[in-house]
Amino acid sequence: MEKEYWRWPESRWTAPDIDWKSGDIISAGVDVGSVSSQAVVMVDGQLFCYSNIRTGSDSPESAQKAMDKALEETGSTLKDVHYTVGTGYGRVNVPFADRAITEIACHARGANFMYGPSIRTILDMGGQDCKAIHCDNKGKVTNFLMNDKCAAGTGRGMEVFADLLSIPIEEMGSLSFKVEEEPEPVSSTCVVFAKSEAVGLLRKGWPKEKVLAAYSSAMAHRVVELLERIGIEKEFAVTGGIAKNEGVVKRIEAELSIKALEPQHDTQIAGALGGALFAKALVEKQRGLR
Amino acid sequence: MRVSGIDCGAKFVKALILDDDKILAKGSAASGFDQKASAQEALGKALKEAGFSMEELEHITATGTGKEEAAFAQTTVTEVGANAKAMSALHPSVRTVIDVGAEEGRAIRIDDKGKVVDFAINEKCAAGAGTFTETMARALEIKVEEIGPLSLKSQKAVPMNAQCAVFAESEVVSLIHAKHSKEDIARAVHDAIADRIASLSRKIGLEKDVALVGGVARNVGFVDSLKRDLQLDLLIPEDPEYSCALGAAYVALEKAKGG
Numbered sequence: 001m002e003k004e005y006w007r008w009p010e011s012r013w014t015a016p017d018i019d020w021k022s023g024d025i026i027s028a029g030v031d032v033g034s035v036s037s038q039a040v041v042m043v044d045g046q047l048f049c050y051s052n053i054r055t056g057s058d059s060p061e062s063a064q065k066a067m068d069k070a071l072e073e074t075g076s077t078l079k080d081v082h083y084t085v086g087t088g089y090g091r092v093n094v095p096f097a098d099r100a101i102t103e104i105a106c107h108a109r110g111a112n113f114m115y116g117p118s119i120r121t122i123l124d125m126g127g128q129d130c131k132a133i134h135c136d137n138k139g140k141v142t143n144f145l146m147n148d149k150c151a152a153g154t155g156r157g158m159e160v161f162a163d164l165l166s167i168p169i170e171e172m173g174s175l176s177f178k179v180e181e182e183p184e185p186v187s188s189t190c191v192v193f194a195k196s197e198a199v200g201l202l203r204k205g206w207p208k209e210k211v212l213a214a215y216s217s218a219m220a221h222r223v224v225e226l227l228e229r230i231g232i233e234k235e236f237a238v239t240g241g242i243a244k245n246e247g248v249v250k251r252i253e254a255e256l257s258i259k260a261l262e263p264q265h266d267t268q269i270a271g272a273l274g275g276a277l278f279a280k281a282l283v284e285k286q287r288g289l290r
Numbered sequence: 291m292r293v294s295g296i297d298c299g300a301k302f303v304k305a306l307i308l309d310d311d312k313i314l315a316k317g318s319a320a321s322g323f324d325q326k327a328s329a330q331e332a333l334g335k336a337l338k339e340a341g342f343s344m345e346e347l348e349h350i351t352a353t354g355t356g357k358e359e360a361a362f363a364q365t366t367v368t369e370v371g372a373n374a375k376a377m378s379a380l381h382p383s384v385r386t387v388i389d390v391g392a393e394e395g396r397a398i399r400i401d402d403k404g405k406v407v408d409f410a411i412n413e414k415c416a417a418g419a420g421t422f423t424e425t426m427a428r429a430l431e432i433k434v435e436e437i438g439p440l441s442l443k444s445q446k447a448v449p450m451n452a453q454c455a456v457f458a459e460s461e462v463v464s465l466i467h468a469k470h471s472k473e474d475i476a477r478a479v480h481d482a483i484a485d486r487i488a489s490l491s492r493k494i495g496l497e498k499d500v501a502l503v504g505g506v507a508r509n510v511g512f513v514d515s516l517k518r519d520l521q522l523d524l525l526i527p528e529d530p531e532y533s534c535a536l537g538a539a540y541v542a543l544e545k546a547k548g549g
Contacts, residue, residue, distance in 0.1 A: 057467055128457060150415065151456035160456060192416035192425060192455045193393060203323050 006159035008036075008169045008241065011266065012051040012069050018043050020076050025283045028070075028081045029106065029275020030063050030097060032090030035127025035155055036241060038272040039066035041074075041081065045280055047113075049074050050269050055127075059093035066272075067096070083283045085275035089128075099282065104133060104144050106274030111239060112139025113273055115261045120233040123223060123252070124270065125242030127155040130223055132230045139274070145230045151191040153222040155241040158248075160191055161215050164198060165208045176216040176247030178209040185218035186211075194218065212247070220251035227256070236260050243267035292342070293349045293546050295372070295538025296333055296363060298325055298356030301392035301420070302505070303332040306535040307340045307347070308543055315339035316532055325359040333362070351542035353534050355394070365545055370398050370409045372537030377501045378404025379540055381525055385497035388516075388524075389533065390487060390506035392420040397491040408494040416455040418486035420506040425455050426479040429462040430472055437476050441511030444477035458482065476511055484515035491520065501525040503533035 020026060023043035031038045033055060040050040051069035055062045063086065067078060078096060086094030087106040094100070111122045117137040124131045129148035135141050151157045162169040183206075188194040194215060201211050219242075238260050242248050244267060253259055265273075284290045292314070296305045303321055307314045317335025319328045329352075337344060344350075344362065352363035353372040367375075369389065377384045378400055387398040395418040398409040412418040416425070427434040448470050452458040458479075465475050483506075491500075500522060506512055507530035517524055527533060 057464060149453050151454045156456055156460075189414050190416045190455070192421055200323065 003166070005162040005166055005168050010051075010053045010069070012049070012072065013266070014049040014074050015047055018046060018048050020048060020074065020080065025280050026076070026081050027276045027279035027283060028067070028084040029272040029277070029279060030066055030084060030086050030094045031088040031103065031106065031269075031271035031275060032059050032063050032066075032086065032094060033088045033127055033271070034129075036268060037062045037066040037088070037090075038269045039070040040269050040272040040276045041070055041076075042276040042280060045277070047265070047273070050266065050272065052266055052268050055090070059090035060095045063090065063094040063096070083279040085279040085282070087271050087275045098279070101275060101278050103271045104131060104141055104146075106271045106278065107131070107239065108133050108135035108141045108274065109139040109277050110270035110272070110274030111135070111237060113277060114263065114265055114270060115235065115237045118235045119237055119261065121227070121236045122270075123227060123236070123238045125153070125155065125223065125238060125240040125248070127241060130154055130226060132227045134230060134233065143230060145226055147226060150189075152189050152194070153219055153226065157191045157219065158242060158245065160195060161198070161212065164195055165212055167208065167212065170244075172212060172216075173244070173246035173248070175209050176212045179213045182217065183210050183214045185221055186214045187218075189222065216245070216247040217251045220248050220255055224252055224255045232256060232258060234258065237263070239267045239270040241268055291543065291546050292347050293351075293539055293542035294333060294336065294347050295535045295540070295542055296329060296350060296352045296360050297369075297372070297532075297534035297538060298329055298352060298354035298359050299391055299534075300355055300394070302531070303328045303354070303356070304532050304535040305329075305332040305336040306532050306539050307336050308539040310543070313536070316529065316535075318531075321356065325356045326361060329356075329360040348546035349542040351538040351545065353538040365541065367538050367541045369534050370396060370406055370411075372534045372541065373398055373503060374400045374404055374406045374537065375540045376533045376537035377503070377527075380527055381499065381501060383499045384501045384525060386491065386494075386500045388487060388491055388500060388502050390420060390502070390504040390512070392505060395419050395487050395490060397487070397494050399494045399497060410490050410493045412486070412490055417453045417458070418483060418490060420504075422455045422458070422483050423479060423506070423509060423512065425459055426462055429459045430466070430475060432472065437479065438509040438511035440473050441476035441480050442514060444473040445471070446474055447481065448474045448478040450478045450482045453482070453486070477515065480509070480511040480515035481519070484512060484519045487516060488519040496520065498522060499525055501527065503527060503530045505531040507531070
């Protein structure tokens with residue numbers, strides 16, 4: 001079989017110092033996205049474990065797999081979880097969820113936890129969409145804009161280029177800086193046209209890295225346009241899969257003359273994390289604590 | 291009076307030779323890496339068929355996205371202008387020209403004198419152009435020529451949610467997995483692109499008669515979907531992909547006559 005360069009690695013993580021058995025509230029969030037799915041489990045509002053997997057053709061199955069993977073090696077099971085919130089485009093297809101909440105709300109809430117209360121603008125670059133979100137110091141959404149119609153500026157677009165250039169997706173960011181000088185961005189907006197444009201550049205003798213640089217800056221430019229329409233307020237952070245691609249992130253920072261906050265956790269878990277935080281608050285409400 | 295019109299499109303260069311009002315010859319070449327050479331090749335083919343040399347042409351007018359590449363042309367004309375000219379000459383009753391090429395779709399409204407009243411172009415997005423069908427044919431693992439006839443055999447309409455060609459490609463794969471027939475998926479593909487083109491056409495105020503030109507007019511599946519969407523009949527000239535080249539040749543004729 002041909003090598004699938006777009007294939008990014010699945011992952012999981014467990015906090016080294018949390019005893020879930022002594023926890024009072026165990027809450028979970030599951031984000032079923034179009035390309036990737038994540039599950040996050042929290043113990044009394046502290047990040048306990050998470051997973052990040054590729055979404056399969058079946059949403060309920062992907063939700064289950066994400067949850068199983070998050071809990072694997074922790075000694076706990078789904079039965080121990082008090083409340084689960086489903087989010088993401090497949091949020092209504094999380095069979096074990098107690099409630100579904102939109103990914104915009106979850107993202108803002110998750111980013112507030114990940115980056116602290118000073119976060120005001122979140123750029124979520126997902127597999128098949130891109131969102132610019134404004135939130136207040138509690139992680140409540142105040143405004144947002146999204147592109148879910150067009151692959152330009154999404155992870156799927158980058159995957160197309162990974163295959164075209166035969167570069168593993170995790171290496172695309174660093175390789176895009178292996179150029180003598182920054183080339184002009186690829187001029188086509190549409191990923192399909194950008195691909196033909198890139199083929200033309202390769203035929204012209206451009207090295208792969210230069211084509212990649214041209215595409216990365218086109219992608220950065222595209223999302224900056226989205227951001228500028230909503231306005232950028234500090235602090236600013238990028239979440240989602242593309243946040244792991246420094247080739248795009250640094251170019252966004254350069255174009256905006258603003259520095260994005262450094263992530264402490266996997267940037268893809270923001271939605272699921274927000275879900276787990278909502279889940280905790282809902283348990284507290286049920287128990288009359290709020 | 292012998293003149294030529296040459297249309298340097300995204301996928302093909304088309305050249306056409308006129309002797310006054312009579313079409314003498316046509317020639318086309320794939321728009322390769324070197325479009326200058328492709329333009330030469332297309333015109334060379336047409337000249338060979340007509341049986342004379344470039345020096346015997348009184349005037350050459352170029353059009354198309356790569357019109358600047360046809361360095362041997364004396365004048366240029368926009369695709370909108372060329373289409374308006376060609377269709378008003380061929381079918382004077384035409385008021386709307388819809389041109390769907392490989393990477394662009396456009397709708398042009400003209401008056402009874404062939405003058406352009408309004409037009410709209412999509413050149414940013416593959417969803418409203420021939421490339422869309424090509425990409426989907428690849429996802430269906432069939433040849434692009436097969437997708438049109440296949441869609442005519444469709445038994446039921448399956449909606450496509452994605453607009454973007456990249457997302458639609460994944461959706462086609464999901465539709466295959468959901469056991470929809472290739473025929474129904476092919477129709478869904480054509481319904482999707484027809485929907486884009488129809489809304490582009492409505493934007494300029496669609497008026498009868500309506501002509502459909504460009505390479506995609508050869509796709510019977512797309513034609514069927516567009517007719518259904520617009521709920522009217524479409525005039526399709528013989529060799530619809532030469533419409534722009536023909537219009538450019540008419541412009542060349544006017545220039546040669548001192549117009």
